[in-house]
């Protein structure tokens with residue numbers, strides 16, 4: 001009888017495992033995909049556009065049964081999309097309505113270090129932080145999220161994140177799909193695990209190398225969403241706002257789509273592909289074509305790298321969004337062959353080359369120290385940062401203040417999806433990524449910018465360093481206490 005019981009238990013185990021494999025990520029696409037509203041703003045006499053952002057706690061219904069306790073910006077989960085143009089002066093009232101300190105970082109934005117919203121720009125409970133700057137970079141899809149040291153993973157997981165869409169004249173003049181929420185869709189992609197009470201499960205799985213990973217996927221906070229399509233071409237602004245999970249995007253019928261932009265803006269030319277990987281923090285703009293009346297799903301496919309396995313979540317196929325094309329599709333846009341300008345740092349004089357080795361929770365053997373400035377860079381100079389993940393599992397690399405050019409990967413020309421401006425790059429183990437970046441302005445010897453792994457647990461556990469941008473002849477200063485608001 002013992003043998004029978006063991007065999008039965010074994011068979012049940014296999015059955016259970018297969019059943020789980022089969023259903024992981026299966027959704028019924030019954031909910032209309034939420035589209036974050038555009039953040040309202042007021043413009044004063046000198047042209048400054050001011051946005052009010054209130055970080056708050058609330059409740060959100062993702063599943064049948066009890067609502068989930070969540071955080072959001074001007075709402076209960078996620079936040080509105082900030083939209084501004086190159087050349088515009090923007091200002092924010094960031095009010096912390098939580099009962100603990102947080103911060104709000106503008107990921108991908110070129111701006112003064114004390115406006116960056118990193119770990120030194122803490123916003124205390126009840127306080128309002130008022131950053132402002134002039135948008136000086138090209139059109140791009142950026143995002144915002146908390147960056148309090150040691151708390152980033154937790155605060156993002158609870159729901160504080162939103163998209164930033166920057167426009168410029170050149171991009172506005174292109175015939176790309178561009179009607180927000182109609183044929184230009186923000187897509188904030190996040191994974192979550194729920195406990196038996198429908199609350200976010202924040203426990204890091206025992207064997208996980210990357211932090212919390214869930215098998216339920218939310219797009220703009222909607223689980224199992226559909227989108228009704230009314231145009232032939234649709235532009236998707238994909239943002240991996242997950243704590244750790246890697247997505248390998250593709251359509252259910254393997255149709256090709258055009259990658260038109262990466263973190264820092266449009267690619268010089270569109271690139272046609274059937275799969276696209278984004279790690280935590282990365283963005284991509286893609287254009288996909290639909291035929292009248294058809295239904296097709298956007299999914300995440302196994303990446304082949306096995307990274308998600310070692311993060312601890314399912315690495316099986318995950319269903320993300322169902323697109324339902326109408327019977328009659330408007331067809332007024334195109335994908336121009338010439339989009340943006342190519343990164344041009346390859347032939348610039350390089351003032352300094354630096355090496356960064358990522359391993360475990362360290363960069364060059366050190367963990368983050370809020371009071372240590374790792375180095376200073378010279379304003380106006382171009383540097384090459386050589387970055388290697390010597391760890392065997394997943395890391396990526398993000399630099400504040402700048403967009404960089406991936407010069408080469410192990411000496412080879414970067415793949416097309418790394419051919420444009422980037423601020424975050426996934427690091428395949430043991431490959432050398434050479435990143436060129438120019439520090440054009442905004443000096444401050446005492447207020448650092450960050451560079452770090454964007455797997456948020458790794459960042460929280462110290463896989464981060466700090467640099468300052470210096471004027472000619474200036475020395476690295478001292479972190480003069482954090483700026484609490």
Ligand code: C2O
Pocket residue numbers: 105107145147281398400450452454
């Ligand atoms: Cu998206 Cu330093 O962060």
Ligand code: CU
Pocket residue numbers: 394395396453454455458459463
């Ligand atoms: Cu990492």
